[in-house]
Amino acid sequence: MFIIPHMAVRLLKVSSVATAVIASSGFYLYSKNVDFNDLSIVRFGRAAATTAVISYDYLTTLRDVQYGTEEYWAVKSKVHRRSAERLRDLCCMNRGTFIKVGQHLGALDYLLPEEYTSTLKILHSRAPQSSMEEIRQVIREDLGKELSDLFIQFDEKPHGAASLAQVHKAVLPDGRTVAVKVQHPKVQRQSSKDIVVMEFLLQVVHWLFPDFAFMWLVEEAKKNLPLELDFLNEGRNAEKIADMLKKFNFLKIPKIHWDLSTKRILTMDFAEGGQVNDREYMRKHGINVNEVWFAVKGFPRFVDSLVISSCLECSARWMNGVSWLKFEISQNLGKIYSEMIFVNGFVHCDPHPGNVLVRKCPESNKTEIVLLDHGLYQVLNQDFRLDYCRLWQSLIKGDLKGIERYSKRLGTGDLYPLFACVLTARSWTSVNAGISQTPVTQSEVIISKHYFYFA
Secondary structure, eight states: OOOOHHHHHHHHHHHHHHHHHHHHHHHHHHHHTGGGGHHHHHHHHHHHHHHHHHHHHHHHTTTTTTOOOOOOOOHHHHHHHHHHHHHHHHHHHHHHHHHHHHHHTTTOTTOOOOOHHHHHHGGGOOOOOOOOOOHHHHHHHSSSOOOOOHEEEESSSHHHHHSSSEEEEOOOTTOOOEEEEEOOOOOOHHHHHHHHHHHHHHHHHHOOOOOOOOOOOHHHHHHHHHHTTTTHHHHHHHHHHHHHHHTTTTTOOBBBOOGGSSEEEEEEOOOEEEETOOHHHHHHHTGGGGGGGHHHHHHGGGGHHHHHHHHHHHHHETTTEEEEEOHHHHHHHHHHHIIIIIIIEEEEEEGGGEEEEEETTTOOOOEEEEEEEOOEEEEHHHHHHHHHHHHHHHHHHOOOHHHHHHHHHHHHHGGHHHHHHHHHHHEEEEEEEETTSSSSOHHHHHHHHHGGGTT
């Protein structure tokens, strides 16, 4: 007679119990219509696997290639591209916070290799959409009424979708058209866990690659995500900046409807308009495309370009080897951001094309600018703001002593020449002469396209 050892019996019991638990858990999750994509263990597993594959690719592919050769740069570019595509796919699968961070990475043209930024930029068009039932549920929970009791018309197809929320066009009982921004219902719950996952995995990558210096991304996300997830904060920011910039009659910031707003819902006047880089919209609506051509030429350096434009007060400027005249819209955008940075120290942190619209005013036939998405602003302290003002004045005039003094006050130390070159995307020779005095050279174009990617 075959006698099963005591340890084997225990293992058999444990495995049987584990099988039963897993099977019953799976049946429970299935019966409750739980999306496996929402489970923390699944999201962590995906992120860990992607991090491992990317790290292994860099460690093994570049190991046997001589550094600095043409072959090295070609191979590294391919690894960058593969890794960026894997990171993009992870963001699309995990959604929410991952897409938000991926979008941020895609905007860092001056910091990341082109393979990453060009690949991750598409995340702006890959944002998830909540179902109408989920939208109704959020409205029911936060406003205490059914959607049909609050709006006589509500477009089921989102007017726009982003990583944290989506916007629907609706009509109030009094006939006014509004935009209703509704937070994706799962984002609040997932965001804090996702940040912990990102922090852990970035620490692992930093351990493997000591030169990897992107831990600041996690710190930024920790600080900023709670603010962006509080739509009441966004409403307050919108009213604050509207008051600060009320002297600019060409600027429109949608009015907030506080009675229909909560931490997860923001209702505002609906603003028509086309994105600042939508040339077809501008042609169709009689807006001079040349007025906003600068916006099509590299929006990531948008704010610095506008600051330079506003400060120089000249009739023409050379940017990336392309000459553009200082037309009305570029002037006005320069005024807006210069006022934010240099005067108020309260700066809109997400000026991508989807948040800056242009339109023709039907009454005056003048072109207006609509500024959207006020969830995140950077507050500049008084000392920083004044030093930054004086630094730009020095850069424009070619005042080398001023450039050194105010750069060091901003914390650059002896690297102030490099800081001045990075800030202006100009060579040290041009900075010496004063950036208002010299056009961009071909070598500076090459530097701005390649050097700042440190690929």
